[in-house]
Amino acid sequence: xxxxxxxxxxxxxKVCDLPDGDMxxxxxxHIMNEYTSPQAFSGLDTKGFNVWRPEAHLAVxxxxxxxxxxxxxxxxxxxxxxxxxxxxxxxxxxxxxxxDPRQGIEHVVVPEQGLVAPGMLIACGDSxxxxxxxxxxxxxxxGTSEVEHVLATQTLRYKRMQTMRVTIDGDxxxxxxxxxxxxxxxxxxxxxxxxxFAVEFAGAAIRGLDMAGRMTVCNMAVELGARxxxxxxxxxxxxALQGHSHSGQFAxxxxxxxxxxxxxxxxxxxxxGADIEPLITWGxxxxxxxxxxxxxxxxxxxxxxxxxxxxxxxxxxxxxSEGQSARSIQIDTAFIGSCTNSRIEDLREAANILDGRQxxxxxxxxxxxxxxxxxxxxxxEGLRAIFEAAGFEWRPxxxxxxxxxxxxxxxxxxxxxxxxxxxxxxxRQGRGARTHLMSPAMVAAAAIAGHLxxxxxxx
Numbered sequence: 001x002x003x004x005x006x007x008x009x010x011x012x013x014k015v016c017d018l019p020d021g022d023m024x025x026x027x028x029x030h031i032m033n034e035y036t037s038p039q040a041f042s043g044l045d046t047k048g049f050n051v052w053r054p055e056a057h058l059a060v061x062x063x064x065x066x067x068x069x070x071x072x073x074x075x076x077x078x079x080x081x082x083x084x085x086x087x088x089x090x091x092x093x094x095x096x097x098x099x100d101p102r103q104g105i106e107h108v109v110v111p112e113q114g115l116v117a118p119g120m121l122i123a124c125g126d127s128x129x130x131x132x133x134x135x136x137x138x139x140x141x142x143g144t145s146e147v148e149h150v151l152a153t154q155t156l157r158y159k160r161m162q163t164m165r166v167t168i169d170g171d172x173x174x175x176x177x178x179x180x181x182x183x184x185x186x187x188x189x190x191x192x193x194x195x196x197f198a199v200e201f202a203g204a205a206i207r208g209l210d211m212a213g214r215m216t217v218c219n220m221a222v223e224l225g226a227r228x229x230x231x232x233x234x235x236x237x238x239x240a241l242q243g244h245s246h247s248g249q250f251a252x253x254x255x256x257x258x259x260x261x262x263x264x265x266x267x268x269x270x271x272x273g274a275d276i277e278p279l280i281t282w283g284x285x286x287x288x289x290x291x292x293x294x295x296x297x298x299x300x301x302x303x304x305x306x307x308x309x310x311x312x313x314x315x316x317x318x319x320x321s322e323g324q325s326a327r328s329i330q331i332d333t334a335f336i337g338s339c340t341n342s343r344i345e346d347l348r349e350a351a352n353i354l355d356g357r358q359x360x361x362x363x364x365x366x367x368x369x370x371x372x373x374x375x376x377x378x379x380x381e382g383l384r385a386i387f388e389a390a391g392f393e394w395r396p397x398x399x400x401x402x403x404x405x406x407x408x409x410x411x412x413x414x415x416x417x418x419x420x421x422x423x424x425x426x427x428r429q430g431r432g433a434r435t436h437l438m439s440p441a442m443v444a445a446a447a448i449a450g451h452l453x454x455x456x457x458x459x
Contacts, residue, residue, distance in 0.1 A: 002260040004163050005230050006198040009138040009257075013121045015155055025158040028120045029056055030150050031106050032093075034080040035063040035406065036125030040147035041087040049152045054092040056154060058115065059084055061097050062105045062399050066408050067368050069396035077407065091151075104371025104398035107131040107219065107339035111211070112373055114244020118233035118257035123150055127222045128339050128422065134214035135240070136233030136257035138198075141222070161227055162266040164197040165259075168205040170273035175456040177349065178213030179341060179420070179439035181205060182220040183279045183289050188271055191287040195225035197267065200259060205273040206231060211240045212345035219340045220422050223286040232258035280326055280452050281424045281437040283314035288424075290326055292442070292454045298322040317426055318434050319414070326452050329436070333417040334365040334392075334447035335429075336440050338403040341420035342370030346440040347378050351386040353444035353458050359391030360450030366402065366409070368395040392447070405430045418446035 003011070015024040032040075037059065044051070051057065061084065064077040073081065081098065088095035096103045102113060107128055110116050118136035122129060125147050132139030142156065150156055166185055185201075199221050201214075209217065214231050221229030277291035290296070296315070299308045299322060315322065320329065336342070336350055347369060359365045367387050369375035375398065378384055384394050395401065402409040403421040405428065411417050413432030420443050421428075424435035436452060445453040 002263045004263045004265060005136065005200055005232055005257060005259045006138070006161070006163050006228060009119070009121060009230075010158070010160055012119065013138070018157065022157050022159045024155050025121065027056070027123045027150050027154055027156055029058070029115060029122045030147075031110060031122065031124040031126075031129070032057065032059040032084070032147065033063050033106055033126065034061050034084040036144060037087070037147060038080065038083055039144045040125075040151060043145070043148040044151060051091040051093065051151045053154050057093045057151065058110070059088045059093055059095045060106045060109055061103060063404075064407050065098060065397065065399045067395040067397045067399045067401045068408075074408075098397065101372050104374065105339045105342065105400060107215070108343060108370035108374065108398075111135070111215065111240075112371055114241065117241055118237060123156060128219050130222045130226065130229040131215050131219040131339065133218040133221070133229040134211060134231050135237055136231065138228055138230070140228050161198045162196055164194055164199045164226075164267040164269065165265040166199055166201050166269045166271065167203040168201070168271045168273050169203040170205065172205055172273040172276055174459060175278050175441070175454070176273075176276050177278075177439040177441060178209050178216040179220075180276055180279050181209075181273075182217045183281070183286070183437065184271060184276045185269075186220065186223050186287045187279070187289045189224050189269060191223060191285045192225040194221070197226055198228035198230065199224060199226040200230045200232070200265070202232070203273075207234065210345060211236060212343045215343070216340055220286070223422065234258075278442055278455055279438065280442065281435070282318065282320060282326065283311075284317055284424055284426050285314070286422070286424060286437060288314060289437070292326050292452060294326055296320050296322060296324045296326065319416075327454065329452045330416065331363060331418045331436070331446050331451060332415045333411060334359070334363055334443050335402045335417055335419045335421065336366070336392075336443050337368035337370065337401050338421040339370065339400070340422040341440050342368060342374065344374050344377050346420065347374070347383050348381075350440040350444040351383045353441050353455060354390040354392070354448070355386050357390055357448045357458075359447045363447055363450055365390075365392040365447045366395065367392050368401040369398055371398045374398070390448075402429055404428060405433070411435075418443045418452065
C-alpha cells in the first residue's frame with residue numbers, strides 16, 4: 001500500500017495502538033530548554049521516576065539568556081538556567097550551557113551537531129520543532145506533561161494527523177528567499193489553515209532550496225497550524241549528514257524517506273514560484289502579508305464583517321493606515337536572529353546587502369548568530385566586520401533574543417521592528433511592539449533605508 005512520508009515515519013515509531021484510537025510512539029531524540037522543562041523534572045521527582053534513556057536527550061540554554069555576553073541575568077532567568085543544569089547533572093543528560101562552544105538556539109544547534117537525520121522522530125517543548133522536517137524527520141512540539149512522559153518512558157501518546165501536500169513549482173525571481181516562500185504559503189493557506197495536518201512541501205522550488213532554506217520553510221509551517229512539516233530526503237540531505245557520526249544510525253536505514261509516487265494526501269495545495277515576491281507582514285498574524293511593492297489592505301478588499309473588524313484591529317495596533325504603501329513604513333529597529341533565520345547562510349545573505357552600506361540614522365540594528373559555532377564561523381568569514389561596519393550591533397552570546405519578550409531584548413511600546421523572526425503577534429517582541437516579518441536580506445535593506453524596502457533595489 002502506498003504511503004506518504006508522514007505515514008512512514010509514524011508507522012516506524014508506533015509502539016502499539018491504544019484503546020481510545022490513539023497510539024503510543026517511540027521518541028528517538030528529545031530536546032529541552034530552560035523555559036519548558038522545570039515542571040517536568042519536578043514531576044519526575046514527585047513520582048520518584050528517573051530518566052529512562054539519558055543519552056536520548058539534550059538540554060540547551062536559549063530562551064531567557066542575555067545575548068550581550070557581559071550582561072548579568074535577572075534572578076528569575078538565572079534560576080531557570082541553574083535549575084536546568086542541576087537537573088541535567090542529576091540525570092546524566094547532555095547540557096549545552098552558557099560558555100559551552102556548542103551552545104545556541106535549540107533548532108540551530110541540533111542540525112549543526114549532526115543530531116538529526118532522515119527517519120528520526122524528535123520532540124521538544126517548543127512549537128518550532130517542525131524545523132527537523134527539512135531532513136525527512138518527524139519533529140513536533142510537546143507540552144510540559146508530555147516532556148515529563150518522554151523523560152520517564154521515551155514514548156508519547158499520539159494521534160495520527162491528516163496529510164497536506166503543498167507543491168511549489170517553477171522558478172522563483174531574484175530576491176525571493178525561503179522566508180518569502182513560506183510566508184507566501186502561510187498567506188495562501190491561512191494561519192490555522194493546516195490545523196490537524198502534517199504538511200509535506202514539494203515541488204521544484206522546494207527541491208532547489210539548500211538545507212538552511214528548507215529548515216526555514218519547515219520552521220514556519222507551524223504558523224499554518226501544522227503540527228508537523230516534512231520535506232523528502234534527497235542528495236542534499238545526504239550531503240548535509242556527512243561528517244556527523246551521530247546521524248549514521250538513522251539515515252537511510254533500509255527505508256526510503258520520501259512519499260511513494262502514488263501516495264494520496266488528504267489535501268493538495270499548489271503555488272507557482274513565479275507568483276512569489278519579497279514579502280513583509282503588515283498586521284498581527286503571520287498570514288497578514290503583502291509584497292513589498294504593494295499597499296496595506298483596505299476594508300473594501302474584504303467581504304465579511306469579521307474580516308473587516310480584524311483588519312481594523314490589526315491596523316490600529318500596528319499604527320498603519322488603509323492603503324498605505326509598504327515602502328512608506330518607517331522602522332525603529334532591525335533584528336536578524338531566531339531559530340528561523342540565524343544560521344550562517346542567513347548571515348551571509350544579509351551581509352551581502354550590507355557590504356559597503358550604512359544603517360540609516362536613528363535605526364537600532366542588532367544581529368544575533370544562532371549558535372556559538374555559527375558566530376565563530378561568521379567571524380572567520382569576515383561577516384562580523386561587515387555587519388559592524390554597516391552599523392549593526394553584533395551579539396556575542398547566542399539565544400532567542402528579540403524573537404520573543406522573554407529576555408532583556410525587548411522592544412518598547414510603539415517601537416516598529418523589521419524582523420527575521422517567525423511571529424508578529426501583539427506583544428510578541430514586547431508590550432505594544434510592532435513587528436514586521438521578512439527575510440534577513442529584507443531586514444538588512446530596511447535597516448539601510450530606514451523604512452521597509454525592496455531588497456531587489458540593493459542587488
